[in-house]
Amino acid sequence: MDSLLDFEECVKDSPEFRLKLELFEADVTVLETQLDKVMKLCGKMVEAGQAYNAANQLFLAGLAELSTYHRKDGVISNCLNQFNQGLQEMVSFHTMLFDQTQRAISQQLTNLCSQFLPQLVETRKEFVRIGDDLETAAVKNAQAPRHKAADAERASHLLLATRKCYQHFALDYCLQLNTFKTQQRIDILNSVFSFVHAQFTFFHQGFDLLRDLEPTMKTMATQLSQFSADCAAKRKDLENTHLLVQQRDASGEPMVSPCPGSDDIIQGYLFKRSRRKTKTWKRSWFSIRDNQLLYRKSHKEEAVVLFEDLRLCAVKSLEHTDRRFCFELLSVQKCCALQADSEQLKQAWLSALQGSIDLAYRERADSQPKELPPPLCGGDSSPGPPAPRLSVLDVALRGSGNQRCCDCGEEEPRWASINLGVTVCIECSGIHRSLGVHLSKVRSLTLDSWEAEQLKLLCVLGNNAVNRIYEARCSEEGRVKPRANSPRAEKETWIKEKYVEKRFVQNSSSDGAHYCPMKDLETASHSVPGGGKGEAGLRLYRAASAGDPVAMAAALAQGAEVNGSIAEEAGRTALIGAAVGGSLLACEFLLLNGANVNHRDLRGQGALHAAATAGHTGQVCLLLKRGANQYAVDERGQDPLAIAVETANADIVTLLRMARMNEEMRDSEGVFGAMGDDETFQDIFRDFSDMASHDPERLSRRQFSRGGEEEEEEEGEEEVKGGGGETVNSQHGVGKTSE
Structure with missing residues (x-):
């Protein structure tokens, strides 16, 4: 640590003190210049960062517009939207970083300078002024004549008073310099530390955000690879089609043909002669449809009917004109001259027009045809499309109050x-x-x-x-x-x-039962002496056993430990209570909030043991998906599979044996990933999960005999079918899967 000014030397006002004081003042001046430079550079950096964020916002707005352009392509639209939202959050984090940087550097250093430097300047002015007065008083005292006693005494008193005043200001000035010298080290270090901490927070948040986008990026990488292959195949197909069309054009085939997917008999470009200006011909697009001749002057205009009924028309070739490949269409009211691009096109149009006229006459003459052409579609007898499933967003917004943001009310x-x-x-x-x-x-x-x-x-x-x-x-x-x-x-x-602070949560001791509608939850506070976390923990356990997520949320908010064991319940946790009670939502809520899926009570039983004992198939499926250890044994030496066999629950036996088989297959082939690599295993678990959430009545317990005897009165042999088509024969071995 740098040496400070000595107050004793200050009183003496020695040359060493004066020299050290000048060095101190020079050091303060240099530090002030450097602080001012750092604050200015910080301001420029923040301004540049804000300009960067503004440009980034414009870029993200451009990406959003690009995603709207691809809104019909769900894959590209979803990808761009998700990446855009992630980048928007990154810009928000960047904005927070610049705000924290400005507070850390500019504000703290400004406070340091504004708190000490102005006062130092004023004190130094007084110190210099009193020093000059002291010098003057010393000179006058030295010049006082010896024979004038009164003048000599007055000069001595003035010198003494000025010296005391000078010592007072000198000590005050030294104190302020020493204080500034000491404080600046703390403030500068604190400022830089705050800036580095802001940088650490920014990059940590960005890492978490991008890590959340990692699954999407992996999915998109797979889709991009597939898109690249499809694009290459499509490009090759287009090149082949282009070559075929180019060869056909070179062979001189007429560029007129029936239009696939429409009712047009023939279509193509023809020149039409103006009725008023006989020497004026205009090229238009013609087509024959529904016994009518239509044409379009340009692609921006709708088709216009030229002849309403071709049965009232006659068509013939025009040979006495100056233009080639012309033919004429005549009706009672008007006539129209048309010109094709070649003789082949002219003959094609003549054949199509004459054939359309003949067909119209035949359909008119035979008003009741013996045979009708087959319909183009299945008609009204075909079943309509299935009702679309509601999206996740539509289902979520149906919850109570979910139509607006929980914290700010945005729609x-x-x-x-x-x-x-x-x-x-x-x-x-x-x-x-x-x-x-x-x-x-x-x-x-x-x-x-x-x-x-x-x-x-x-x-x-x-x-x-x-x-x-x-x-x-x-x-x-x-x-x-x-x-x-x-x-x-x-x-x-x-x-x-x-x-985080839970500042607005109702105190459990004052109104703890307000959020627990069950009667036993209302009296929970009388079961635990002292209330507090113990009271909240007991309410959490009882709410989990009763399957009330709202009461569980209230208990957690009031301080309940999600993994706290209840002594009155043999050391069970709330998750074990939820597994016993049979509430799938209670188990999911506790697991999402950090419940230990493998905690065991005093009897060595965990949530998976409890769910298997109670016969709750949905809970067993959920716990296995969340990593429950199916090999753990209780005090009797039984694992969950042994309990399921003892209670004769075919569904749970199927799930546990499939999970165990999946682990054994994965271990034999090497560690390739988490549980659930086998597709059959995934299908079975998916079916059980959906059934437990949407149709729990179908998960009724199906029992079987361990010794091979029939227990079903109507069916002698029961097969438990999984989602992947595997079957478990309940009569020829517990949980034995067919190949």
């Missing part, structure tokens, strides 16, 4: 927090993402894939129920909820107070 949110069970706008989703996945897991309602139980949980919870929990004391705290047009900083402060 039609496109993002959701799957563990909180709320929908949010894109700006609030970026703030949620910055909280960390342990607090909020953000997912897109339009771009990401959703499992059935997650979407159903979002509808069961919803913004209204969650806001009643997290905003219960908002009016008591005197806070006003931000709106859609509120600044981002205000929304960020609100969301952190709401979900």
Whole structure:
């Protein structure tokens, strides 16, 4: 640490003090210049960054317009939209970085300079002025005559008073210099540290954001590879078609033919002579349809009927004209001269017109034909298209209050927090993402894939129920909820107070049962002495057992530990209670909020043991998907498969044996990925998950005999079919799959 000014030397006012004081002042001047330079450069950097962000916003707007151009191509549109939203969040993070940089560098260093430097300047002026007065007083005292006692005494008193005043200002000036010298080290280091921390946060947020886009990028890489192959094949096909058409044109074939996919008999370009100016001919597009001759003057105009009924017309070749390849169409009211490009085209048009006239006469004469041509389509008897399935967004917005952002009220949110069970706008989703996945897991309602139980949980919870929990004391705290047009900083402060600090959650000891509608939950606070987290943990366990996600959300908000074990329930956690109670949504809610899927109670049983014992197939499927250990044994030495065999539940035996077989196959072939590599295994789990979420009645327990005897009265042999077509014969071995 640099040496400071010595106050004792200051009182002495020695030459060494004067020299050191000058060095100090020079050092302060240099530091002031450097600080001013750093602040100016910081301002220029922030201005350049803001200009970069503005240009980036324009670029993203151009990308958005490009995505609207490809809106009919779902693959390109979804990709561009998802990347555009991710880049928009990155721009928001960049804006936050520049704001934090300005606060870290400019504001802190400005505070340092404005707090000390002006006062130092004023104090130095007084110090210099009093020093000059001291010099003058010393000279007068030295010049006082000896024989004038009164003058000598007055000069001595003036010198003494001036010296005391000088010492006072000198000490004050030294104190301020020493204080500034000490404080500047802290402020400069703190400023640079804040700037580096802002950079660290920015790149960390960007890494998380791009990591979330990684699955989409991998999917798009596969699609791009497929598109490249398809494009190469299509380009080759186009080149072949182009070559064939070019060869046909070179052979002199007429460029007129029936139009596939339309009712036109023939179509092509012809010259038409003007009725008023006989020497004027204009090229138009002609076609024959529905016994009429039509033409279009240009591609921008609709087709005009030239002859209404070809039965009233006659067609003949024109030989007595100066132009070649002409023919004439005559009717009672008018006549029209037409010209083809070649003799072949002329003959083709003459044949088509005469054939159309003859066909019209035959259809007129035979008003009741014996045979009718087959219809072009199946008619009205064919079944209509199936009703379209609702999208994830449509289902999510049906939840209570989900039509507006949970935190700012913006309409039609496109993002959701799957563990909180709320929908949010894109700006609030970026703030949620910055909280960390342990607090909020953000997912897109339009771009990401959703499992059935997650979407159903979002509808069961919803913004209204969650806001009643997290905003219960908002009016008591005197806070006003931000709106859609509120600044981002205000929304960020609100969301952190709401979900991180839980500032507006109702205290569990005062009104803990407000969010627990079941009667046993209302009396939970009397079961745990002292209340607090223990009370909330017991309410969480009972809410999980009863399958009430709203009450569970309230208990977590009031401080319940998601993995806390309940002593009164033999050390069970809320997840084990949910597995016993049989609520699929309760299990999914706890797993999304960090529940340990492999925690075991005092008897060595985990959630998978409890679900297998209770016969809840949907819960077994969900727990296996979330990585539950199916080989763990309880105090009796039984694993979940042994329990399922003991309780004779064919569906659960099928799931556990398929999961075990999938792991054994993967281990024998090497580690290639997570559980679920086998397609049959994935199909079976997908079917069970959808059935558990949408049609749980179909998952009724089907029992079988361990010894091979029949237990079904009507069926002697029962086959449990999985999603991939595999069967489990309940009479010839438990869970034995057919090849």
